[in-house]
Amino acid sequence: MANDPIHQFQIHDLTEKFNIGGYDFSFTNSALFMGAIVAVITGFLLLASSKRALVPGKTQSVGELWYEFVHNMVRQVLGPEGKKFFPLVFSLFSFVLVANMLGMFPYFFTVTSHVIVTASLAVFVVALVVVVGLWKHGLGWFKLFVPHGVPLLILPFISLIEIISFLSRPVSLGLRLFGNMLAGHIVLKVFAGFVVTLGALGIGGVLGAIAPLAMAVALTALEFLVAFLQAFVFAILTCVYLNDALHPGH
Amino acid sequence: MSGTTTPEATAPAEAVQEGMGGMSGMEGMAEGSEAHGGHKVFPPLDSSTFPSQILWLAVFFSLLYLLMSKLVLPRIEAILKQRHDHIQNDIATAQRLQKDTQAAVAAYEKELADAKARAHGIAEETRGKLQAESDAERHALEASLAKKIAAAEGKINAARDKAMAEVHDVAADSAMAIVEKLTGAKVTKAAALKASGGKA
Amino acid sequence: MDASAAKLIGAGIACIGMGGAGIGVGHIFGNYLAGALRNPAAAGAQFTNALIGAALAEGLGIFSLVVALLLLFVA
Numbered sequence: 001m002a003n004d005p006i007h008q009f010q011i012h013d014l015t016e017k018f019n020i021g022g023y024d025f026s027f028t029n030s031a032l033f034m035g036a037i038v039a040v041i042t043g044f045l046l047l048a049s050s051k052r053a054l055v056p057g058k059t060q061s062v063g064e065l066w067y068e069f070v071h072n073m074v075r076q077v078l079g080p081e082g083k084k085f086f087p088l089v090f091s092l093f094s095f096v097l098v099a100n101m102l103g104m105f106p107y108f109f110t111v112t113s114h115v116i117v118t119a120s121l122a123v124f125v126v127a128l129v130v131v132v133g134l135w136k137h138g139l140g141w142f143k144l145f146v147p148h149g150v151p152l153l154i155l156p157f158i159s160l161i162e163i164i165s166f167l168s169r170p171v172s173l174g175l176r177l178f179g180n181m182l183a184g185h186i187v188l189k190v191f192a193g194f195v196v197t198l199g200a201l202g203i204g205g206v207l208g209a210i211a212p213l214a215m216a217v218a219l220t221a222l223e224f225l226v227a228f229l230q231a232f233v234f235a236i237l238t239c240v241y242l243n244d245a246l247h248p249g250h
Numbered sequence: 251m252s253g254t255t256t257p258e259a260t261a262p263a264e265a266v267q268e269g270m271g272g273m274s275g276m277e278g279m280a281e282g283s284e285a286h287g288g289h290k291v292f293p294p295l296d297s298s299t300f301p302s303q304i305l306w307l308a309v310f311f312s313l314l315y316l317l318m319s320k321l322v323l324p325r326i327e328a329i330l331k332q333r334h335d336h337i338q339n340d341i342a343t344a345q346r347l348q349k350d351t352q353a354a355v356a357a358y359e360k361e362l363a364d365a366k367a368r369a370h371g372i373a374e375e376t377r378g379k380l381q382a383e384s385d386a387e388r389h390a391l392e393a394s395l396a397k398k399i400a401a402a403e404g405k406i407n408a409a410r411d412k413a414m415a416e417v418h419d420v421a422a423d424s425a426m427a428i429v430e431k432l433t434g435a436k437v438t439k440a441a442a443l444k445a446s447g448g449k450a
Numbered sequence: 451m452d453a454s455a456a457k458l459i460g461a462g463i464a465c466i467g468m469g470g471a472g473i474g475v476g477h478i479f480g481n482y483l484a485g486a487l488r489n490p491a492a493a494g495a496q497f498t499n500a501l502i503g504a505a506l507a508e509g510l511g512i513f514s515l516v517v518a519l520l521l522l523f524v525a
Contacts, residue, residue, distance in 0.1 A: 006293065009293040009294050010293050011299045023302075024299070024301055025305045025306075027302075028302055028303070028306075030299070030302070030303050031302065031303070031310070034310040034311075037310070037314070038310050038314045041314060041317075041318075041322075042317045042322060045325075046321075046322060049322065049325040052325075052328075052332070054332070054333055054336060060329075064326065064329070064330065067330070086323070087318050088319075090318055090323060091311065091315045091318045091319075094314070094318070095314055113294055114293075114294045114299075114303060115294050115295060117303055120304055120307055121311075
């Protein structure tokens, strides 16, 4: 059971089940970790900003670095108009980053390894793009699917490709994060499982287990990189997509 | 761990579990199948957990967004703005001080140039005054000397004239006496004077 | 052939697609590095674009992983 690479993704109820209209809305370990993510982000950033020092200490530096990182990203991609979306992009980035990072702790649940969570976030982002685009530009926003300077003959074809590419955005955005976190955790667990299994085989097995152990350590480092990178990619793609809503004539 | 353990796994699922069991190393078959029986479907794709996850994601993400946009981000922004303002203030102060310094240096140099010019003027003036004074003195001296010279010359001329006149007189007298002695003829004083070249 | 065996074979074949993602990501970072060595001054500004490209390419590989998982657990 301990060696099962799938078990870490198991969702179980922490309180009594409560159903509304036949759907199960129980408070699960996934929900607990979502709450933990919010608590960690808010707690850390409040702690970092509590001293309000002119010359920042270590905690405050990290908090400011975090803020400036997302702030620069939003400003570079969206320009000054993007200021309204900064809290949203910051929340998305922080949520995904802390979810991925908390998932790296042994026995912790990885919220972003469930396709419904990442897909919900992605669908929310793309729906926001559509709403903002229509609200800002009206029906003119649909020019996004009709690129400039394309011969009339192949325009329907290009538009079809653009529409398909737009519709595949929530799928790719959500599945990328989900797939990365899921695959990373499975691979880590598989290699860790090799260590345990080989270690049980006696002295030769213990010596043989060094190789998968080294691999597991290296993969752990890689997974931390991936955890950050996927949060970054999720946030910057959100910015890129929102840029389509703000400036459709690209 | 798994709360809803149902040992009877469906046939395909069991086959899959065996595959996964092999992947994760040698596991006891009985234990493995019992544990795996807990999730007939792959948990991340288990649609029975979707409503709960969507609900709690919406709840906690909204909470996070509210906390970030209303509380946390304005705080950090205020800190960064405060630092930015402080730095700008310091730079402005430094620039102002530098400008002041430059103004002070300029004033000092102007002052110095003025003082030099003034000193030069005073020196010129003094020299001019001294020159004029010495010139006047010299002129006065020269004038008095010239006057003295003129007086002396006049005196000398008078003396000479008088002497010359007396010389003529003496010469005439001598000539009269000589002529009388030699010739016995009487010569008038006027003729004698005339002969001796003097004025009658 | 047993249906479950076919599923496992299909899942394995689906994972070949991840090799394509590997090629794509390698291309992106290789070309990024080549460009960065030619013009190091412009490299920093383009790193974000390299990461976006790598993420997009990798996402397609992840799709094949998802197909494999669907074959294993859902189909």
